[in-house]
Amino acid sequence: MNPPVVFSATEAQRRQVIDVITLAFVADPLARWAIPNASDYLKWTPDFIDAFGCNGLPHGNAYVVEGFAGAALWLPPGVEPDGDRMAAIAEQCVPADVLPDFSSVFEQMGNYHPKQPHWYLPMIGVDPAQQGRGFGAALMRHAAQRFDREGAVAYLESSNARNIPLYQRHGFEILGTVQVGSSPEIVPMLRTPR
Numbered sequence: 001m002n003p004p005v006v007f008s009a010t011e012a013q014r015r016q017v018i019d020v021i022t023l024a025f026v027a028d029p030l031a032r033w034a035i036p037n038a039s040d041y042l043k044w045t046p047d048f049i050d051a052f053g054c055n056g057l058p059h060g061n062a063y064v065v066e067g068f069a070g071a072a073l074w075l076p077p078g079v080e081p082d083g084d085r086m087a088a089i090a091e092q093c094v095p096a097d098v099l100p101d102f103s104s105v106f107e108q109m110g111n112y113h114p115k116q117p118h119w120y121l122p123m124i125g126v127d128p129a130q131q132g133r134g135f136g137a138a139l140m141r142h143a144a145q146r147f148d149r150e151g152a153v154a155y156l157e158s159s160n161a162r163n164i165p166l167y168q169r170h171g172f173e174i175l176g177t178v179q180v181g182s183s184p185e186i187v188p189m190l191r192t193p194r
Contacts, residue, residue, distance in 0.1 A: 004138040005066040014054060017062050017071045018046045021053070024070070024125020029184035030159035034094045034102050044093035049073075051085035053122035063139055070126035070135040074143055077117035077152070101181035108178045109157050112188035119147060121156035136163075140170040147193055154191040159184065 009017045022045050025031040035041045053073030056062055061074040075081065087103070094102050113120070121143070126135045147154050156172065158164050164174070164187060172189035179185045 004069075004133075004135050006063050006138050006142040007066070008060040009057060009062040009064045009071070011057060013064070013068075014050070014057060014062075016068045017057070017064060017073070018049050018054070020064070020068050020071050020127050021049050021073065021123050021125045022046050023127050025049075025123070026128065028160055030105070030186060033182070033184055034090070034098060036095070040093050044089055048086060048089045048093075049123060051082040051089060053081065055079050055081060063142055065126075065135045065138060068127075069130035069133070070124070070139055072124040072139040072143060073122050075120040075122060077119065081122055098182070101183050104180040105178055105183050105186060108180065109186060109188065112155075112157070112175050112178070114153055114155055114190060116153060118153040118155050119143070121154065124156075136166055137169070140166060144170045144191070144194075147191065151193045153193065156189050158187040158189060161185070161187070164189075 025045065031045065032041065035044060053075070054062065056073055056075045056079055059076055059079060061076055062071060063074065064071045090099060090102060124136065124139055143154070156167065158167060167189050170191070171194060172191045175188040175190055177185050177187055
């Protein structure tokens with residue numbers, strides 16, 4: 001079996017990238033804690049993904065597996081999520097009793113970001129119907145090879161404990177945990193170049 005082909009998505013493929021991430025996060029602990037209603041999840045999550053991770057797309061840093069079975073939204077050094085838009089979307093879809101804790105989770109996640117220039121992975125995911133076929137590993141390997149060539153630091157937060165071993169296999173180390181109120185545990189992770 002040939003290894004999965006990974007390439008950079010174009011602006012014209014933005015919707016396909018968002019769709020696969022939306023599917024991938026349908027059972028994610030943080031996503032479904034924040035947006036427990038299925039209809040609200042399907043309505044608001046694509047816009048949230050766009051605001052959180054798609055600022056890397058114009059820079060060629062939305063990596064996808066051939067066939068759009070999976071995607072990784074990397075933000076290069078100096079490129080940030082659209083925090084104002086994320087907050088506005090959260091106000092629309094996160095239940096009022098959860099919103100303060102949700103906002104605090106993102107604030108605490110921000111405290112773990114490295115001070116030096118770094119690559120940031122807001123979201124990576126594989127279509128649930130395609131999981132277990134090595135697509136997530138291919139996406140991580142593709143990015144890790146680039147970071148090693150560039151001597152770059154990379155950072156992510158895992159919102160699903162099942163994914164931590166994948167990140168560790170690709171050189172990420174646990175920095176701590178974030179947990180606020182009834183939120184699930186989030187695990188910030190850092191990778192230094194090899």
